Amino acid sequence: xxxxxxxxxxxxxxxxxxxxxxxxxxxxxxxxxxxxxxxxxxxxxxxxxxxxxxxxxxxxxxxxxxxxxxxxxxxxxxxxxxxxxxxxxxxxxxxxxxxxxxxxxxxxxxxxxxxxxxxxxxxxxxxxxxxxxxxxxxxxxxxxxxx
Numbered sequence: 001x002x003x004x005x006x007x008x009x010x011x012x013x014x015x016x017x018x019x020x021x022x023x024x025x026x027x028x029x030x031x032x033x034x035x036x037x038x039x040x041x042x043x044x045x046x047x048x049x050x051x052x053x054x055x056x057x058x059x060x061x062x063x064x065x066x067x068x069x070x071x072x073x074x075x076x077x078x079x080x081x082x083x084x085x086x087x088x089x090x091x092x093x094x095x096x097x098x099x100x101x102x103x104x105x106x107x108x109x110x111x112x113x114x115x116x117x118x119x120x121x122x123x124x125x126x127x128x129x130x131x132x133x134x135x136x137x138x139x140x141x142x143x144x145x146x147x
Contacts, residue, residue, distance in 0.1 A: 008082070009035050012044060015079045016088075019072055020065070028052040030061055033093040037086055044086035047093035058092055065090040 017032040024030075029051040036045040048065065050058040065072070069088050077085035 005037060005039065008041065008080075009037050011080055012037065012046075012076070012086070015076060016046060016072065019075050019079075023072070023075065024064065024068060026050075026061055026064075028057055028061060033095065040084075041082060041086055042084050043089060045089045045091055047091050049093045049096050051096065062090050062092050 013032050013035045016035065020030060020032070031049045031051075033047045033049045035047070037043070046065075048062065050061045053061075069090070073085055073088055076088075
């Protein structure tokens with residue numbers, strides 16, 4: 001049953017993204033980040049990301065999606081054949097904005113680069129040879145793995 005939910009979730013995500021792109025026009029970039037479906041397949045929480053606007057624009061996009069919810073559900077029911085078409089609940093996903101903010105913060109930090117040490121080996125194999133005591137390689141070759 002778990003695999004079925006995952007397949008339905010991915011199918012709904014793909015089809016809703018296509019429907020929203022065809023049926024509605026927005027000034028911002030609107031993408032479907034994920035869809036969570038209840039196990040009884042009667043409710044679907046659609047997480048939408050809005051890029052290219054502020055919080056007010058994002059709320060307007062969610063409002064517009066909610067206004068067209070029944071139309072989107074009807075079109076979705078023609079594309080995804082299920083016993084019950086899930087009721088759509090649109091929610092704003094701010095994950096991309098948070099990720100971009102974290103990257104900006106990390107880029108703004110002034111972290112000095114570590115100086116290169118010529119004494120350290122660059123090759124991983126050289127490092128293993130330094131850590132391994134003499135004669136250990138021969139012992140591994142003489143004693144095959146017991147299986």
